[in-house]
Amino acid sequence: MKNIYIIGVxxxxxxxxxxxxxxxxxxxxxxxxxxxxxxxxxxxLGIIDKKAAFNDLKQADIVIVSIxxxxxxxxxxxxxDAVSDDALVMESGSTKSAICNSVANHPKRRNFxxxxxxxxxxxxxxxxxxxxxxxxxxxIICEVExxxxxxxxxxxxxxxxxxxRIRYMNPEAHDKHIAYVSHLSHISSFxxxxxxxxxxxxxxxxxxxxxxxxxxxxxxxxxxxxxxxxIFRQNKTNVIETLEEYIQNLTAFxxxxxxxxxxxxxxxMRNTNHIKDILNGIK
Amino acid sequence: MKNIYIIGVxxxxxxxxxxxxxxxxxxxxxxxxxxxxxxxxxxxLGIIDKKAAFNDLKQADIVIVSIxxxxxxxxxxxxxDAVSDDALVMESGSTKSAICNSVANHPKRRNFxxxxxxxxxxxxxxxxxxxxxxxxxxxIICEVExxxxxxxxxxxxxxxxxxxRIRYMNPEAHDKHIAYVSHLSHISSFxxxxxxxxxxxxxxxxxxxxxxxxxxxxxxxxxxxxxxxxIFRQNKTNVIETLEEYIQNLTAFxxxxxxxxxxxxxxxMRNTNHIKDILNGIK
Numbered sequence: 001m002k003n004i005y006i007i008g009v010x011x012x013x014x015x016x017x018x019x020x021x022x023x024x025x026x027x028x029x030x031x032x033x034x035x036x037x038x039x040x041x042x043x044x045l046g047i048i049d050k051k052a053a054f055n056d057l058k059q060a061d062i063v064i065v066s067i068x069x070x071x072x073x074x075x076x077x078x079x080x081d082a083v084s085d086d087a088l089v090m091e092s093g094s095t096k097s098a099i100c101n102s103v104a105n106h107p108k109r110r111n112f113x114x115x116x117x118x119x120x121x122x123x124x125x126x127x128x129x130x131x132x133x134x135x136x137x138x139x140i141i142c143e144v145e146x147x148x149x150x151x152x153x154x155x156x157x158x159x160x161x162x163x164x165r166i167r168y169m170n171p172e173a174h175d176k177h178i179a180y181v182s183h184l185s186h187i188s189s190f191x192x193x194x195x196x197x198x199x200x201x202x203x204x205x206x207x208x209x210x211x212x213x214x215x216x217x218x219x220x221x222x223x224x225x226x227x228x229x230x231i232f233r234q235n236k237t238n239v240i241e242t243l244e245e246y247i248q249n250l251t252a253f254x255x256x257x258x259x260x261x262x263x264x265x266x267x268x269m270r271n272t273n274h275i276k277d278i279l280n281g282i283k
Numbered sequence: 284m285k286n287i288y289i290i291g292v293x294x295x296x297x298x299x300x301x302x303x304x305x306x307x308x309x310x311x312x313x314x315x316x317x318x319x320x321x322x323x324x325x326x327x328l329g330i331i332d333k334k335a336a337f338n339d340l341k342q343a344d345i346v347i348v349s350i351x352x353x354x355x356x357x358x359x360x361x362x363x364d365a366v367s368d369d370a371l372v373m374e375s376g377s378t379k380s381a382i383c384n385s386v387a388n389h390p391k392r393r394n395f396x397x398x399x400x401x402x403x404x405x406x407x408x409x410x411x412x413x414x415x416x417x418x419x420x421x422x423i424i425c426e427v428e429x430x431x432x433x434x435x436x437x438x439x440x441x442x443x444x445x446x447x448r449i450r451y452m453n454p455e456a457h458d459k460h461i462a463y464v465s466h467l468s469h470i471s472s473f474x475x476x477x478x479x480x481x482x483x484x485x486x487x488x489x490x491x492x493x494x495x496x497x498x499x500x501x502x503x504x505x506x507x508x509x510x511x512x513x514i515f516r517q518n519k520t521n522v523i524e525t526l527e528e529y530i531q532n533l534t535a536f537x538x539x540x541x542x543x544x545x546x547x548x549x550x551x552m553r554n555t556n557h558i559k560d561i562l563n564g565i566k
Contacts, residue, residue, distance in 0.1 A: 118494040138491050167491050180479045181493040185500040190551065191532040192471050193558040195525065196463045198532075208421050208450050210464040211401040215562050216499050217468040222559045225552035233545050242478065243537040247530055249474040249481075254526040262516050268473065269508035275476040276505045279498050 001154065005030045005052060005060040007079070009042035011120060012092050013066030014129025016162070017047050022131060023161040030056065034067075042126040057082040062154065065091035070230035073102040080108040088151040090115050094178065095234040096142045096171035110148040113155050116140040116174065117164060118182075122222040135163040140178075142171045179238035184246060186220045186228060187239070193221035284437065288335060288343040290315045290362070292325035294403060295375050296349030297412025299445070300330050305414060306444040313339065317350075325409040340365040345437065348374035353513035356385040363391040371434040373398050377461065378517040379425045379454035393431040396438050399423040399457065400447060401465075405505040418446040423461075425454045462521035467529060469503045469511060470522070476504035 004020060006013045009031045017029045031048030033039040042048045057063060060083055065072055072093050079089055080103060090113045093099050100114050119137040121128060139159050144152060159166060169177075196218070232239055256264045287303060289296045292314045300312045314331030316322040325331045340346060343366055348355055355376050362372055363386060373396045376382050383397050402420040404411060422442050427435060442449060452460075479501070515522055539547040 118492060120494065120496070122496075137494070140492070165491075177483065177492050180482050181497045184478065185475065185497045187533070187536060188471055188475050189500055190555050191529060191536055192468065193555040194532050194551065195467065195529045197555065197558060197561070199463050199525075199528070200460065208448075209401060209423070209460050210562070211403065211420070213403070213405075213503050214464045214468045216502050217472055218558055218562065219499050220496050221552075221555050222562075223552070225549045225556065228552060229545050229549045232540060232548055233543075236540055236543075240537055240540055242482075243533060243540075245482070246474060246478045247533050247537070249477050250470070250526060250530050250533070253470060253474055254523055254530070257515060257519055257523055257526075260516075260519075262512050265515055266508045266512045268477065269504075269506070269511060272473050272476040272480065272504050273508065275480060275501055278480070279493070279501065279505075 001027065001061045003028050003030060003059050003061050005032060005057060005063045006048060007032045007063060007065045007075070008067035008071075009033045009038055009047060009126050009129075010066060011124050011128040011133075012117065013064060014042060014045075014047045014126045015119075015131070015133040016064055016066070016092070016117075017042075018129055018131045019134065019162045020158060021047075021049075030060070032057075034071075038126050042129075045126055045129070047126055047129055054078075054082065057087075058084055060084070060087050062158075063087060063089045065089065065093075068227050068230050069093040069095050069099060069234050073098050073234075076103050076112070077106055080106050080111060083108070083111060085111070087111055088113065088154050090155060092117050094182065094231045096140075096174040098234040100143055100171045109146055111151060113144070113147045113151065114142040114171065115155070115159075116142075116178070122219055124224045124227065132163075134159075137164055138167055139164040140167050140169050140174055142169055142174055144168050175235050176238050179235055179242045183231065183235060183239050184242040186223060187232075187243060188246065189218050189220035190223075193218040284310065284344045286311050286313060286342050286344050288313045288315060288340060288346045289331060290346060290348045290358070291350035291354075292316045292321055292330060292409050292412075293349060294407050294411040294416075295400065296347060297325060297328075297330045297409045298402075298414070298416040299347055299349070299375070299400075300325075301412055301414045302417065302445045303441060304330075304332075313343075315339075317354075321409050325412075328409055328412070330409055330412055337361075337365065340370075341367055343367070343370050345441075346370060346372045348372065348376075351510050351513045352376040352378050352382065352517055356381050356517075359386050359395070360389055363389050363394060366391070366394060368394070370394055371396065371437050373438060375400055377465065377514045379423075379457040381517040383426055383454045392429055394434060396427070396430045396434065397425040397454065398438070398442075399425075399461070405502055407507045407510065415446075417442075420447055421450055422447040423450050423452050423457055425452055425457055427451050458518050459521050462518055462525045466514065466518060466522050467525040469506060470515075470526060471529065472501050472503035473506075476501040 006017050029048045030052035117139045119134045289300050312331045313335035400422045402417045
């Protein structure tokens with residue numbers, strides 16, 4: 001295992017590259033990115049050893065695809081076409097059904113492993129990449145039985161050195177659960193930011209009054225629309241369902257307030273408080 | 284200035300006590316709390332020097348009231364009745380109109396200063412108190428002109444050693460703005476937590492899939508219902524208005540998704556992204 005190709009040298013691809021390089025200095029990290037200035041930046045930052053092009057993929061032992069999920073669906077079949085019979089191709093998208101479907105009947109399906117490392121920040125691009133981002137985090141692997149056993153092993157060896165916990169799940173279950181614990185959070189945060197910005201035209205006032213609580217709830221509203229629009233499109237049905245339930249819960253809360261039913265307001269909060277225990281351990 | 288009485292030795296009262304004591308070791312901090320085990324705890328933790336009772340308040344140079352806002356409205360007139368003519372009484376509640384109204388015609392109105400230090404965590408009780416909680420944070424002072432000038436100075440001297448920035452505002456403006464940048468965040472977070480818990484009956488699954496983004500958006504759902512129920516009650520009109528706008532924005536987002544208008548989804552996120560710049564500087 002000598003040559004790893006990272007397609008998409010942003011936050012996730014770049015962070016994987018940093019961990020792999022640190023733990024296996026003998027490996028050569030090749031970078032491919034549609035954004036040439038990102039590629040130059042990744043080279044300058046030492047995230048990749050060499051710039052590469054699509055045609056070089058036949059040299060790859062491992063290809064890691066970390067690009068927006070719509071681009072993944074489009075590129076993944078072509079990447080599998082391009083690699084050798086012994087190569088492992090992985091991707092790290094936040095949706096799994098559409099991606100797995102895109103290569104379901106590909107002759108090199110057994111060269112592919114679908115993964116979703118649950119880690120990240122609200123920032124993007126090579127500068128956002130960091131060592132140790134995945135340490136102690138969960139990596140969800142889908143349809144593991146469809147990947148060649150030797151290539152599974154190769155992937156797991158990498159996740160192990162990165163310090164990740166592995167969970168196996170089918171793509172449909174992944175997309176449904178992740179709509180709740182990730183996609184909905186992003187929308188809640190974006191719309192909270194929008195609501196406040198619309199009201200508080202004088203931004204200096206927001207800054208003066210906002211505390212750490214506000215900063216925490218709107219943090220995800222800094223996220224990249226280029227990355228998140230295709231995620232919402234691919235996971236549309238699940239995300240709409242979560243939004244309907246969330247809006248229902250907010251409306252009920254508002255109605256309790258309107259009717260001065262503050263006992264119920266108290267109960268709503270008390271019953272949700274045990275999220276403390278659930279969250280213990282999430283950084 | 285020798286004797287400071289803290290009524291309510293929780294997160295805010297306890298943190299103020301710690302800062303004041305550290306910076307003025309010669310001052311005696313007296314604690315009053317309806318919860319005697321909190322009072323014992325505050326004494327053991329060195330947050331207060333002595334336990335005190337309501338009748339001792341006539342000895343106070345400064346009284347700091349940090350109890351739920353409904354209790355503040357009830358107690359504040361009695362506290363002003365009890366203190367000497369030279370004492371400064373301050374409180375730190377998250378609402379200001381009801382509190383200022385409760386003492387508007389009190390003969391000792393000039394002994395009172397209404398403040399809202401914008402700082403805190405999702406935890407409560409004496410154990411949650413910490414040194415330096417207010418460093419660099421904003422303190423909103425309402426109706427400053429109604430407080431005796433000498434007592435304003437006494438208060439500002441304390442806020443200065445605590446490292447707080449002062450902003451002056453009328454109670455109505457405070458309650459309106461804070462509904463957006465604080466109260467709405469709490470409801471958004473509580474209802475997000477509720478939505479996910481309801482769906483994900485198997486809590487281990489939430490834990491396994493949830494990343495730092497989810498943890499950040501639901502952090503405030505750990506907050507105390509005892510503190511927050513009276514805040515929502517007192518700021519009912521403003522909070523309902525923010526909730527209506529938030530629900531409207533979420534519904535619009537959902538409808539764009541239903542109609543496959545992902546250009547608009549992209550724009551919604553892009554237009555909110557500049558919250559980055561607004562948030563710079565908030566810890």
